Amino acid sequence: MSGARARQAIRKKQHTGPTATLAPGFVQANLVVVPQADAADMRSLCARNPVPCPLLEELTAGSHRSRLAGGSDVRVDLSGYRLWRDGELVERASDAKAWWRGDLVTFLIGCSFTFESALSEAGLPPRHATCGVNVPMYRTAIPLAPAGKLRGHMIVSMRPYRAGDLERVRDLTRPFVEAHGEPVAWGYQNGLGIRDLSRPDEGDPVPFEPEEIPVFWGCGVTPQQVAIESRLPFVITHEPGHMFVTDLRHADLKRGRR
Template sequence: METTLAALAPAEARARFRSGERVPTSGWADGFAQANLVSVPREAAYDLLLFCQRNPKPCPLLDVTEPGSWTTPLAPGADLRLDLPGYRVWQDGRLVDEPTDVRGWWADDLVTFLLGCSFTFETALLEAGVPVRHLEQGRNVPMYRTVRECRPAGRLSGPLVVSMRPVPSELVPTAVQVTALVPAVHGAPVHVGNPASLGIDDLDTPDYGDPVEVRPGEVPVFWACGVTPQAVIEQARLPFAVTHAPGHMFVTDLADADLRRAG
Protein backbone atom coordinates (compact mmCIF):
# COMPACT_ATOMS: atom_id res chain seq x y z
CA MET A 1 0.00 0.00 0.00
CA GLU A 2 1.35 3.37 -0.97
CA THR A 3 1.52 6.05 1.70
CA THR A 4 0.22 9.39 0.44
CA LEU A 5 2.52 12.38 0.74
CA ALA A 6 0.03 13.94 3.17
CA ALA A 7 0.23 10.91 5.46
CA LEU A 8 4.03 10.87 5.67
CA ALA A 9 5.61 11.50 9.05
CA PRO A 10 7.86 14.58 9.03
CA ALA A 11 10.98 12.41 9.47
CA GLU A 12 9.94 10.28 6.48
CA ALA A 13 9.49 13.40 4.35
CA ARG A 14 12.90 14.71 5.43
CA ALA A 15 14.54 11.35 4.64
CA ARG A 16 13.22 11.55 1.07
CA PHE A 17 14.56 15.08 0.68
CA ARG A 18 17.89 14.05 2.22
CA SER A 19 18.17 11.38 -0.48
CA GLY A 20 17.87 14.12 -3.11
CA GLU A 21 14.16 14.36 -4.02
CA ARG A 22 13.51 17.91 -5.24
CA VAL A 23 9.85 18.91 -5.01
CA PRO A 24 7.67 21.64 -3.47
CA THR A 25 6.43 20.59 -0.03
CA SER A 26 2.85 21.89 -0.11
CA GLY A 27 0.60 18.99 0.88
CA TRP A 28 3.38 16.95 2.47
CA ALA A 29 3.20 15.59 6.06
CA ASP A 30 -0.24 16.92 6.88
CA GLY A 31 -0.63 18.45 10.31
CA PHE A 32 3.02 19.42 10.77
CA ALA A 33 4.45 22.91 10.50
CA GLN A 34 6.74 23.81 7.62
CA ALA A 35 9.44 26.48 7.78
CA ASN A 36 11.38 28.90 5.61
CA LEU A 37 15.15 28.79 6.09
CA VAL A 38 17.57 31.73 6.00
CA SER A 39 21.23 31.29 7.05
CA VAL A 40 23.49 34.34 7.30
CA PRO A 41 26.95 34.97 8.81
CA ARG A 42 26.90 35.98 12.48
CA GLU A 43 27.94 39.53 11.61
CA ALA A 44 24.67 39.95 9.66
CA ALA A 45 22.49 38.07 12.16
CA TYR A 46 21.65 41.08 14.35
CA ASP A 47 20.28 42.98 11.35
CA LEU A 48 18.26 39.96 10.24
CA LEU A 49 16.91 39.31 13.75
CA LEU A 50 15.89 42.97 14.02
CA PHE A 51 14.37 42.80 10.53
CA CYS A 52 12.25 39.82 11.63
CA GLN A 53 11.21 41.63 14.82
CA ARG A 54 10.16 44.66 12.77
CA ASN A 55 8.38 42.62 10.08
CA PRO A 56 6.62 39.81 11.95
CA LYS A 57 4.01 39.19 9.25
CA PRO A 58 6.48 37.98 6.58
CA CYS A 59 9.09 36.83 9.13
CA PRO A 60 7.47 35.02 12.07
CA LEU A 61 10.40 33.43 13.89
CA LEU A 62 10.10 29.79 14.93
CA ASP A 63 13.76 29.24 15.84
CA VAL A 64 17.21 30.84 15.59
CA THR A 65 20.21 28.49 15.84
CA GLU A 66 23.58 28.97 17.48
CA PRO A 67 26.29 30.00 14.99
CA GLY A 68 27.42 27.05 12.86
CA SER A 69 24.74 24.70 14.16
CA TRP A 70 22.67 22.68 11.70
CA THR A 71 20.26 21.29 14.28
CA THR A 72 17.02 22.65 15.71
CA PRO A 73 14.67 21.63 18.54
CA LEU A 74 11.85 21.88 15.98
CA ALA A 75 12.99 18.56 14.49
CA PRO A 76 15.43 16.54 16.62
CA GLY A 77 17.76 14.49 14.41
CA ALA A 78 17.25 16.66 11.35
CA ASP A 79 20.18 18.19 9.47
CA LEU A 80 19.37 21.66 8.18
CA ARG A 81 22.08 21.35 5.49
CA LEU A 82 20.51 18.24 3.91
CA ASP A 83 16.88 17.81 4.83
CA LEU A 84 15.23 20.43 2.64
CA PRO A 85 14.26 19.47 -0.92
CA GLY A 86 15.96 22.53 -2.39
CA TYR A 87 18.30 25.35 -1.37
CA ARG A 88 19.49 28.60 -2.84
CA VAL A 89 22.99 29.97 -2.26
CA TRP A 90 23.57 33.72 -2.51
CA GLN A 91 26.79 35.72 -2.93
CA ASP A 92 26.72 39.53 -2.98
CA GLY A 93 22.96 39.31 -3.51
CA ARG A 94 23.22 37.09 -6.58
CA LEU A 95 21.88 33.55 -6.79
CA VAL A 96 24.95 31.37 -7.41
CA ASP A 97 23.76 27.82 -6.74
CA GLU A 98 20.56 25.79 -6.27
CA PRO A 99 21.74 22.54 -4.68
CA THR A 100 19.83 19.93 -2.67
CA ASP A 101 22.68 19.70 -0.14
CA VAL A 102 24.52 22.73 1.24
CA ARG A 103 27.23 20.98 3.28
CA GLY A 104 29.82 22.29 0.83
CA TRP A 105 28.67 25.85 1.46
CA TRP A 106 28.34 25.63 5.25
CA ALA A 107 30.45 27.79 7.55
CA ASP A 108 31.09 27.91 11.29
CA ASP A 109 29.58 31.35 11.68
CA LEU A 110 26.25 30.72 9.90
CA VAL A 111 23.20 31.53 12.01
CA THR A 112 20.04 29.87 10.73
CA PHE A 113 16.62 31.45 11.01
CA LEU A 114 13.53 29.26 10.65
CA LEU A 115 10.38 31.23 9.81
CA GLY A 116 6.79 30.01 9.74
CA CYS A 117 5.36 29.03 6.33
CA SER A 118 1.83 29.45 5.05
CA PHE A 119 1.73 25.84 3.79
CA THR A 120 1.12 25.08 7.46
CA PHE A 121 -2.39 26.56 7.46
CA GLU A 122 -3.51 24.88 4.24
CA THR A 123 -4.83 21.84 6.12
CA ALA A 124 -6.95 24.17 8.25
CA LEU A 125 -8.21 25.95 5.11
CA LEU A 126 -9.21 22.63 3.52
CA GLU A 127 -10.93 21.51 6.72
CA ALA A 128 -12.89 24.77 6.70
CA GLY A 129 -14.01 24.12 3.12
CA VAL A 130 -11.66 26.62 1.46
CA PRO A 131 -10.11 25.14 -1.70
CA VAL A 132 -6.34 25.39 -2.20
CA ARG A 133 -5.83 25.74 -5.93
CA HIS A 134 -2.09 24.98 -6.21
CA LEU A 135 -2.71 21.71 -4.36
CA GLU A 136 -5.57 20.86 -6.75
CA GLN A 137 -3.35 21.69 -9.72
CA GLY A 138 -0.25 19.94 -8.34
CA ARG A 139 1.84 23.10 -8.54
CA ASN A 140 3.99 25.27 -6.32
CA VAL A 141 2.17 28.26 -4.77
CA PRO A 142 2.51 31.53 -6.75
CA MET A 143 4.52 34.24 -4.98
CA TYR A 144 4.97 37.89 -5.94
CA ARG A 145 7.19 40.80 -5.00
CA THR A 146 5.00 43.77 -4.08
CA VAL A 147 5.49 47.54 -3.98
CA ARG A 148 5.06 47.47 -0.21
CA GLU A 149 8.35 48.17 1.51
CA CYS A 150 9.25 46.28 4.67
CA ARG A 151 10.46 48.23 7.68
CA PRO A 152 14.28 48.33 7.28
CA ALA A 153 16.78 47.10 9.88
CA GLY A 154 20.43 48.07 9.58
CA ARG A 155 21.60 47.28 6.04
CA LEU A 156 18.48 45.20 5.32
CA SER A 157 15.54 46.56 3.36
CA GLY A 158 13.33 45.34 0.58
CA PRO A 159 9.85 44.62 -0.66
CA LEU A 160 7.20 42.48 0.97
CA VAL A 161 6.77 39.18 -0.89
CA VAL A 162 3.32 37.55 -0.79
CA SER A 163 1.83 34.17 -1.64
CA MET A 164 -1.54 34.07 -3.40
CA ARG A 165 -4.47 31.68 -3.16
CA PRO A 166 -7.68 32.27 -5.15
CA VAL A 167 -10.68 32.02 -2.80
CA PRO A 168 -14.41 31.96 -3.69
CA SER A 169 -15.84 35.34 -2.61
CA GLU A 170 -18.19 33.88 -0.04
CA LEU A 171 -15.33 32.00 1.63
CA VAL A 172 -12.97 34.98 2.02
CA PRO A 173 -14.17 35.73 5.57
CA THR A 174 -13.59 32.06 6.48
CA ALA A 175 -10.09 32.13 4.99
CA VAL A 176 -9.27 35.28 6.98
CA GLN A 177 -10.56 33.90 10.25
CA VAL A 178 -8.94 30.48 9.92
CA THR A 179 -5.50 31.91 9.13
CA ALA A 180 -5.74 34.72 11.70
CA LEU A 181 -5.56 32.00 14.35
CA VAL A 182 -1.99 31.10 13.38
CA PRO A 183 0.18 34.26 13.34
CA ALA A 184 3.27 32.07 13.67
CA VAL A 185 2.77 31.00 10.05
CA HIS A 186 1.95 34.48 8.67
CA GLY A 187 -1.57 34.74 10.12
CA ALA A 188 -4.35 36.66 8.39
CA PRO A 189 -3.94 37.85 4.79
CA VAL A 190 -2.31 41.22 4.18
CA HIS A 191 -4.50 42.00 1.17
CA VAL A 192 -7.66 40.79 -0.57
CA GLY A 193 -8.76 41.28 -4.12
CA ASN A 194 -6.71 43.92 -5.91
CA PRO A 195 -3.30 42.78 -7.23
CA ALA A 196 -2.66 46.15 -8.93
CA SER A 197 -2.57 47.99 -5.61
CA LEU A 198 0.25 45.68 -4.51
CA GLY A 199 2.04 46.45 -7.78
CA ILE A 200 1.28 43.03 -9.27
CA ASP A 201 0.51 43.52 -12.97
CA ASP A 202 -0.10 39.96 -14.00
CA LEU A 203 -1.07 37.09 -11.71
CA ASP A 204 0.02 34.64 -14.41
CA THR A 205 3.68 35.58 -14.09
CA PRO A 206 4.63 35.11 -10.44
CA ASP A 207 8.13 36.07 -9.31
CA TYR A 208 8.52 32.72 -7.53
CA GLY A 209 6.61 29.42 -7.84
CA ASP A 210 3.95 28.60 -10.44
CA PRO A 211 0.85 30.42 -11.71
CA VAL A 212 -2.52 28.97 -10.74
CA GLU A 213 -6.00 29.36 -12.21
CA VAL A 214 -8.30 32.04 -10.76
CA ARG A 215 -11.88 31.01 -11.57
CA PRO A 216 -14.98 33.18 -11.98
CA GLY A 217 -16.37 34.19 -8.60
CA GLU A 218 -12.96 33.90 -6.95
CA VAL A 219 -10.78 36.70 -5.61
CA PRO A 220 -7.02 36.53 -5.15
CA VAL A 221 -6.07 36.55 -1.47
CA PHE A 222 -2.53 37.48 -0.49
CA TRP A 223 -0.57 36.36 2.56
CA ALA A 224 2.82 37.65 3.71
CA CYS A 225 5.50 35.20 2.60
CA GLY A 226 8.74 33.89 4.09
CA VAL A 227 10.49 34.40 0.76
CA THR A 228 10.64 38.10 1.72
CA PRO A 229 14.17 37.72 3.21
CA GLN A 230 15.39 36.43 -0.17
CA ALA A 231 14.27 39.66 -1.84
CA VAL A 232 16.00 41.53 0.99
CA ILE A 233 19.24 39.54 0.59
CA GLU A 234 19.23 40.43 -3.11
CA GLN A 235 18.56 44.12 -2.51
CA ALA A 236 21.12 44.42 0.32
CA ARG A 237 23.72 42.49 -1.72
CA LEU A 238 24.54 40.51 1.40
CA PRO A 239 28.01 38.94 0.93
CA PHE A 240 26.73 35.43 1.67
CA ALA A 241 23.50 33.63 2.53
CA VAL A 242 21.82 30.26 2.21
CA THR A 243 18.03 29.97 1.91
CA HIS A 244 15.46 27.34 1.02
CA ALA A 245 14.29 27.32 -2.60
CA PRO A 246 10.84 28.98 -2.68
CA GLY A 247 8.16 26.38 -1.90
CA HIS A 248 10.78 23.79 -0.93
CA MET A 249 10.40 24.02 2.82
CA PHE A 250 11.81 22.48 5.98
CA VAL A 251 9.20 20.03 7.34
CA THR A 252 9.34 20.20 11.15
CA ASP A 253 8.07 17.88 13.89
CA LEU A 254 5.99 20.73 15.31
CA ALA A 255 2.26 19.94 15.18
CA ASP A 256 0.12 22.65 13.57
CA ALA A 257 -1.92 22.62 16.77
CA ASP A 258 1.13 23.80 18.75
CA LEU A 259 1.15 27.00 16.71
CA ARG A 260 -2.40 28.06 17.46
CA ARG A 261 -2.64 31.13 19.58
CA ALA A 262 -2.04 30.76 23.27
CA GLY A 263 -1.18 34.23 24.44
Protein backbone atom coordinates in the same frame (compact mmCIF):
# COMPACT_ATOMS: atom_id res chain seq x y z
CA MET B 1 4.60 10.05 7.12
CA SER B 2 5.98 11.92 10.13
CA GLY B 3 8.28 14.93 9.99
CA ALA B 4 11.17 12.75 11.17
CA ARG B 5 10.51 10.19 8.42
CA ALA B 6 10.34 12.95 5.82
CA ARG B 7 13.71 14.36 6.89
CA GLN B 8 15.19 10.85 6.81
CA ALA B 9 13.91 10.25 3.28
CA ILE B 10 15.38 13.57 2.15
CA ARG B 11 18.69 12.94 3.86
CA LYS B 12 18.96 9.54 2.17
CA LYS B 13 18.09 11.17 -1.19
CA GLN B 14 14.99 8.96 -1.39
CA HIS B 15 12.93 12.13 -1.69
CA THR B 16 14.41 14.83 -3.90
CA GLY B 17 11.44 16.97 -4.98
CA PRO B 18 9.31 19.69 -3.42
CA THR B 19 7.88 18.93 0.01
CA ALA B 20 4.33 20.32 -0.26
CA THR B 21 2.61 16.95 -0.02
CA LEU B 22 5.17 15.36 2.30
CA ALA B 23 4.34 14.67 5.98
CA PRO B 24 0.86 16.24 6.05
CA GLY B 25 0.05 17.83 9.41
CA PHE B 26 3.65 18.73 10.15
CA VAL B 27 4.92 22.29 10.01
CA GLN B 28 7.38 23.13 7.26
CA ALA B 29 9.74 26.08 7.34
CA ASN B 30 11.63 28.41 5.04
CA LEU B 31 15.40 28.50 5.57
CA VAL B 32 17.69 31.55 5.51
CA VAL B 33 21.30 31.24 6.64
CA VAL B 34 23.56 34.28 7.06
CA PRO B 35 26.93 34.93 8.72
CA GLN B 36 26.83 36.03 12.35
CA ALA B 37 27.78 39.57 11.28
CA ASP B 38 24.39 39.89 9.57
CA ALA B 39 22.33 37.87 12.05
CA ALA B 40 21.24 40.82 14.22
CA ASP B 41 19.83 42.56 11.17
CA MET B 42 17.96 39.41 10.09
CA ARG B 43 16.57 38.93 13.61
CA SER B 44 15.44 42.55 13.63
CA LEU B 45 13.90 42.28 10.14
CA CYS B 46 11.76 39.37 11.35
CA ALA B 47 10.79 41.12 14.60
CA ARG B 48 9.76 44.28 12.75
CA ASN B 49 7.92 42.47 9.92
CA PRO B 50 6.37 39.42 11.58
CA VAL B 51 3.58 38.91 9.03
CA PRO B 52 5.78 38.11 6.02
CA CYS B 53 8.73 37.00 8.24
CA PRO B 54 7.37 34.90 11.16
CA LEU B 55 10.49 33.64 12.92
CA LEU B 56 10.02 30.08 14.19
CA GLU B 57 13.59 29.59 15.38
CA GLU B 58 17.02 31.16 15.26
CA LEU B 59 19.81 28.61 15.73
CA THR B 60 22.96 29.57 17.61
CA ALA B 61 25.96 30.45 15.43
CA GLY B 62 27.43 27.41 13.71
CA SER B 63 24.68 25.09 14.94
CA HIS B 64 22.87 22.93 12.43
CA ARG B 65 20.48 21.25 14.84
CA SER B 66 16.95 22.68 15.10
CA ARG B 67 15.06 22.32 18.38
CA LEU B 68 11.91 21.98 16.28
CA ALA B 69 13.04 18.69 14.72
CA GLY B 70 14.62 15.79 16.61
CA GLY B 71 18.07 14.74 15.36
CA SER B 72 17.89 17.30 12.60
CA ASP B 73 20.71 18.76 10.54
CA VAL B 74 19.66 21.80 8.52
CA ARG B 75 22.68 21.28 6.22
CA VAL B 76 21.30 18.01 4.83
CA ASP B 77 17.60 17.81 5.81
CA LEU B 78 16.36 19.83 2.86
CA SER B 79 16.41 18.51 -0.69
CA GLY B 80 17.85 21.57 -2.39
CA TYR B 81 19.99 24.55 -1.41
CA ARG B 82 21.12 27.75 -3.06
CA LEU B 83 24.21 29.81 -2.26
CA TRP B 84 24.16 33.56 -2.91
CA ARG B 85 27.13 35.93 -2.78
CA ASP B 86 26.59 39.70 -2.95
CA GLY B 87 23.08 39.14 -4.27
CA GLU B 88 24.08 36.69 -7.03
CA LEU B 89 23.18 33.00 -7.18
CA VAL B 90 26.57 31.30 -7.37
CA GLU B 91 25.86 27.63 -6.63
CA ARG B 92 23.13 25.04 -6.12
CA ALA B 93 23.49 21.75 -4.28
CA SER B 94 21.50 18.92 -2.73
CA ASP B 95 23.16 19.54 0.62
CA ALA B 96 24.89 22.53 2.21
CA LYS B 97 27.77 20.73 3.95
CA ALA B 98 30.51 22.00 1.65
CA TRP B 99 29.42 25.60 2.26
CA TRP B 100 29.12 25.39 6.03
CA ARG B 101 31.15 27.65 8.34
CA GLY B 102 31.28 28.03 12.11
CA ASP B 103 29.85 31.54 12.01
CA LEU B 104 26.63 30.75 10.14
CA VAL B 105 23.29 31.53 11.76
CA THR B 106 20.17 29.68 10.57
CA PHE B 107 16.73 31.30 10.60
CA LEU B 108 13.61 29.15 10.20
CA ILE B 109 10.55 31.05 8.97
CA GLY B 110 6.89 29.96 9.04
CA CYS B 111 5.29 28.77 5.82
CA SER B 112 1.83 28.98 4.26
CA PHE B 113 1.40 25.19 4.19
CA THR B 114 0.20 25.58 7.79
CA PHE B 115 -2.81 27.78 7.08
CA GLU B 116 -3.48 26.03 3.76
CA SER B 117 -3.98 22.86 5.73
CA ALA B 118 -6.69 24.61 7.79
CA LEU B 119 -8.33 25.95 4.63
CA SER B 120 -8.36 22.54 2.96
CA GLU B 121 -9.78 20.86 6.07
CA ALA B 122 -12.60 23.43 6.03
CA GLY B 123 -13.46 22.60 2.41
CA LEU B 124 -11.71 25.68 1.01
CA PRO B 125 -8.59 24.19 -0.62
CA PRO B 126 -6.29 26.71 -2.33
CA ARG B 127 -6.61 26.76 -6.11
CA HIS B 128 -2.93 26.03 -6.80
CA ALA B 129 -3.24 22.84 -4.73
CA THR B 130 -6.25 21.58 -6.65
CA CYS B 131 -4.48 22.54 -9.90
CA GLY B 132 -1.25 20.83 -8.82
CA VAL B 133 0.93 23.88 -9.41
CA ASN B 134 3.00 26.21 -7.21
CA VAL B 135 1.27 29.07 -5.40
CA PRO B 136 1.58 32.38 -7.32
CA MET B 137 3.77 34.95 -5.57
CA TYR B 138 4.10 38.67 -6.26
CA ARG B 139 6.44 41.45 -5.25
CA THR B 140 4.48 44.36 -3.83
CA ALA B 141 4.99 48.11 -3.41
CA ILE B 142 4.69 47.73 0.38
CA PRO B 143 8.05 48.62 1.94
CA LEU B 144 9.12 46.51 4.89
CA ALA B 145 10.33 48.21 8.06
CA PRO B 146 14.10 48.34 7.38
CA ALA B 147 16.53 46.60 9.73
CA GLY B 148 20.15 47.73 9.49
CA LYS B 149 21.51 46.62 6.13
CA LEU B 150 18.26 44.85 5.24
CA ARG B 151 15.66 46.69 3.17
CA GLY B 152 13.05 45.51 0.73
CA HIS B 153 9.40 45.01 -0.06
CA MET B 154 6.81 42.50 1.04
CA ILE B 155 6.25 39.47 -1.13
CA VAL B 156 2.73 38.01 -1.05
CA SER B 157 1.19 34.74 -2.11
CA MET B 158 -2.29 34.76 -3.67
CA ARG B 159 -5.25 32.40 -3.57
CA PRO B 160 -8.61 33.08 -5.25
CA TYR B 161 -11.73 32.81 -3.07
CA ARG B 162 -15.35 33.79 -3.46
CA ALA B 163 -16.03 37.20 -1.91
CA GLY B 164 -18.72 35.55 0.18
CA ASP B 165 -16.14 33.22 1.71
CA LEU B 166 -13.67 36.00 2.57
CA GLU B 167 -14.58 36.40 6.25
CA ARG B 168 -14.48 32.65 6.77
CA VAL B 169 -11.08 32.48 5.06
CA ARG B 170 -9.83 35.33 7.29
CA ASP B 171 -11.18 33.64 10.43
CA LEU B 172 -9.65 30.26 9.52
CA THR B 173 -6.17 31.63 8.88
CA ARG B 174 -6.04 34.34 11.61
CA PRO B 175 -5.04 32.00 14.48
CA PHE B 176 -1.83 30.84 12.77
CA VAL B 177 0.20 33.85 13.87
CA GLU B 178 3.52 32.08 13.27
CA ALA B 179 2.53 31.20 9.71
CA HIS B 180 1.49 34.60 8.29
CA GLY B 181 -1.96 34.61 9.96
CA GLU B 182 -4.86 36.28 8.20
CA PRO B 183 -4.56 37.87 4.73
CA VAL B 184 -2.81 41.23 4.29
CA ALA B 185 -5.10 42.36 1.46
CA TRP B 186 -7.85 41.22 -0.91
CA GLY B 187 -9.77 42.31 -3.99
CA TYR B 188 -8.50 44.48 -6.81
CA GLN B 189 -8.19 47.81 -4.96
CA ASN B 190 -5.62 46.27 -2.66
CA GLY B 191 -2.85 48.89 -2.58
CA LEU B 192 -0.18 46.27 -3.29
CA GLY B 193 0.86 47.68 -6.66
CA ILE B 194 0.63 44.33 -8.49
CA ARG B 195 0.22 44.94 -12.23
CA ASP B 196 -0.86 41.60 -13.64
CA LEU B 197 -2.13 38.66 -11.60
CA SER B 198 -1.59 36.35 -14.57
CA ARG B 199 2.16 36.99 -14.39
CA PRO B 200 3.39 36.13 -10.89
CA ASP B 201 7.01 36.94 -9.99
CA GLU B 202 7.43 33.41 -8.62
CA GLY B 203 5.27 30.29 -8.84
CA ASP B 204 2.48 29.70 -11.34
CA PRO B 205 -0.61 31.66 -12.39
CA VAL B 206 -3.93 30.13 -11.28
CA PRO B 207 -7.39 30.41 -12.84
CA PHE B 208 -10.26 32.34 -11.24
CA GLU B 209 -13.81 31.06 -11.10
CA PRO B 210 -16.88 33.34 -11.23
CA GLU B 211 -17.31 35.67 -8.21
CA GLU B 212 -13.82 34.95 -6.96
CA ILE B 213 -11.45 37.69 -5.85
CA PRO B 214 -7.71 37.52 -5.17
CA VAL B 215 -6.77 37.10 -1.51
CA PHE B 216 -3.17 37.89 -0.52
CA TRP B 217 -1.06 36.65 2.39
CA GLY B 218 2.42 37.63 3.56
CA CYS B 219 4.91 35.17 2.04
CA GLY B 220 7.85 33.50 3.76
CA VAL B 221 10.21 33.96 0.85
CA THR B 222 10.28 37.65 1.83
CA PRO B 223 13.26 37.48 4.22
CA GLN B 224 15.43 35.46 1.84
CA GLN B 225 14.55 37.79 -1.02
CA VAL B 226 15.45 40.79 1.17
CA ALA B 227 18.79 39.21 2.13
CA ILE B 228 19.57 38.67 -1.55
CA GLU B 229 18.40 42.10 -2.73
CA SER B 230 20.29 43.77 0.10
CA ARG B 231 23.38 42.06 -1.37
CA LEU B 232 24.54 40.38 1.82
CA PRO B 233 27.96 38.83 1.06
CA PHE B 234 26.87 35.27 1.91
CA VAL B 235 23.36 33.77 2.08
CA ILE B 236 22.14 30.18 1.91
CA THR B 237 18.47 29.56 1.05
CA HIS B 238 16.49 26.50 0.07
CA GLU B 239 15.31 25.70 -3.43
CA PRO B 240 11.76 27.11 -3.74
CA GLY B 241 9.27 24.53 -2.45
CA HIS B 242 11.98 22.36 -0.90
CA MET B 243 11.23 23.21 2.72
CA PHE B 244 12.56 22.09 6.10
CA VAL B 245 10.05 19.64 7.63
CA THR B 246 9.78 19.97 11.43
CA ASP B 247 8.22 17.86 14.18
CA LEU B 248 5.73 20.62 15.05
CA ARG B 249 2.05 20.20 14.24
CA HIS B 250 0.23 23.01 12.46
CA ALA B 251 -1.84 23.83 15.55
CA ASP B 252 1.43 24.59 17.40
CA LEU B 253 1.75 27.77 15.33
CA LYS B 254 -1.42 29.25 16.82
CA ARG B 255 -0.91 32.15 19.20
CA GLY B 256 0.51 31.09 22.57
CA ARG B 257 0.75 27.40 21.72
CA ARG B 258 4.51 27.19 22.25
